[in-house]
């Protein structure tokens with residue numbers, strides 16, 4: 001199946017690579033959508049529903065949500081829209097196919113980085129056709145990717161405390177601005193630790209499968225698997241021991257989720 005999704009995702013990404021798009025705000029000045037997000041999503045919904053007739057969709061833009069199907073596509077037409085709108089090239093198209101509530105295939109494509117990540121459940125994870133694997137770095141040598149809850153700045157102080165504690169026990173941190181790309185970088189062994197206060201399923205559905213097929217692990221605030229139907233704290237690591245350390249640090253700052 002994944003080999004039939006890849007050309008559709010690549011063609012969709014072609015709609016991103018253009019100048020002269022419109023930028024609109026969605027409720028707040030941090031939350032942007034561009035005419036390219038809408039064009040990519042429209043294209044993907046048309047082509048993916050033809051690929052799997054009767055499938056449903058959970059998409060970022062326009063509240064496009066129709067989950068009452070065995071097969072559901074979880075789509076972020078552009079992950080990293082704030083980057084895209086500024087001409088920063090760390091952004092990607094993210095498409096996951098779920099069956100009965102489980103991801104079965106995931107494709108993440110970044111046209112400017114020219115990186116194609118994909119996975120099919122049970123078949124491993126690949127970057128540009130080559131198998132990828134998470135790193136074996138210990139926590140003390142880990143590279144963290146994390147963010148400060150851009151849309152909900154009331155959580156930023158808690159985030160900064162968590163990030164500080166992880167940072168002091170690891171190597172360094174990065175913030176690329178695209179959760180899907182960051183989780184794929186972990187799958188490829190380049191980063192090792194991950195913390196985001198609040199992400200949506202379309203940010204991590206495809207990359208989460210790619211990460212687990214590459215040997216990585218992820219969970220929410222409760223230590224359980226990430227929800228594919230609603231927002232979640234998103235923790236991930238190259239191995240279970242490092243994920244448990246992140247979870248312990250999070251729980252030392254928060255008794256419960258604030259949303």
Ligand code: 2AM
Pocket residue numbers: 030031032060076078079080081082083147150151177178179180196199203
């Ligand atoms: P998005 O572009 O699909 O909205 C987590 O960091 C997520 O927040 C990213 O995957 C990205 O998703 C969004 N994001 C990143 N940087 C941002 C910024 N400066 N402002 C708003 N949203 C941002």
Ligand code: CA
Pocket residue numbers: 060076077078079080081
């Ligand atoms: Ca998006």
